[in-house]
Every structure is written in structure tokens, then in C-alpha cells.
Amino acid sequence: MExxxxxxxxxxxxxxxxxxxxxxxxxxxxxxxKNVVLLFYPLDFSPVCxxxxxxxxxxxxxxxxxxxxxxxISTDSKWSHKxxxxxxxxxxxxxxxxxxxxxxxxxxxxxxGYTNRAVFVVDKEGVIRYMDVTTPxxxxxxxxxxxxxxxx
Numbered sequence: 494m495e496x497x498x499x500x501x502x503x504x505x506x507x508x509x510x511x512x513x514x515x516x517x518x519x520x521x522x523x524x525x526x527k528n529v530v531l532l533f534y535p536l537d538f539s540p541v542c543x544x545x546x547x548x549x550x551x552x553x554x555x556x557x558x559x560x561x562x563x564x565x566i567s568t569d570s571k572w573s574h575k576x577x578x579x580x581x582x583x584x585x586x587x588x589x590x591x592x593x594x595x596x597x598x599x600x601x602x603x604x605x606g607y608t609n610r611a612v613f614v615v616d617k618e619g620v621i622r623y624m625d626v627t628t629p630x631x632x633x634x635x636x637x638x639x640x641x642x643x644x645x
Contacts, residue, residue, distance in 0.1 A: 511589050518564070528614065561642055
């Protein structure tokens, strides 16, 4: 099933969303500064998401060494994100796409109103360099993300 509207080489759609710490975060603010990994995930407190997000936390120093910021994105509320983040001990922000605009712009919004699980790597110029869109029950391979970051 093909969901995504984007492809590798496209400019990543810009956005501003509320983060775990209740501040607005804008993708374009990282342009020229850092690479960005966007982790779209279906639901806070769900079994696969509870494995995927800590797996990125466990390798956060590898992302830091590659000048890369990680953001988790789902359609859950900022309050749900805050509780989920605290439960998992995440040191990166979860962003609330409560109005579904960002998930729709990236082509990962499911008809049911939540996102497919997806990973996008956006380089410092704002270009999508990697994407992997899977079904909610699958977990993308973060080793591929690291390999792509090593080429940037």
C-alpha cells in the first residue's frame, strides 16, 4: 500500500509543532545547523512504539556524533507525549501533530487518523535523504539511518 507523497531528493515540508516541553519546534530552524531524523509513530504507549523510541534513545550518542537531531512525531496530544516520554526516559522531543497536517504533508497519515510508522532523514539543507514507511506493526531498521547519516 503506497501512502507517501514524498521521495528521496525532495525538500522536506516545513512545519512547526509543539514539543514535549511545550515549546514550538520548527524544522527549518535546523537548516544549515543539523541533520534531522523524523520518527513518525502511530500511538503513545503502544507495544511497538514502546520498543522503537527507546531503541533510538539507546543510540542517541551515535546520532549526536553525526550532528543529528531526533524527533518523534505522532497525532497524540502534547500531554500524552509528555507522559510517554517520561515513562521511556527519552532525551529527545516528541512532537504533537494533533491536527494531522504534518502527517498528511509527509504522506504517512492513515485513514484511521493516526500515522504509519515511518523514518525520514532530512539533511542540513532540508532535503530528504532517506525514508522508510512501514505498517504500524513493523519497526524500521535504524542501522540504515546511521549509514545514510554517515554519507552526509
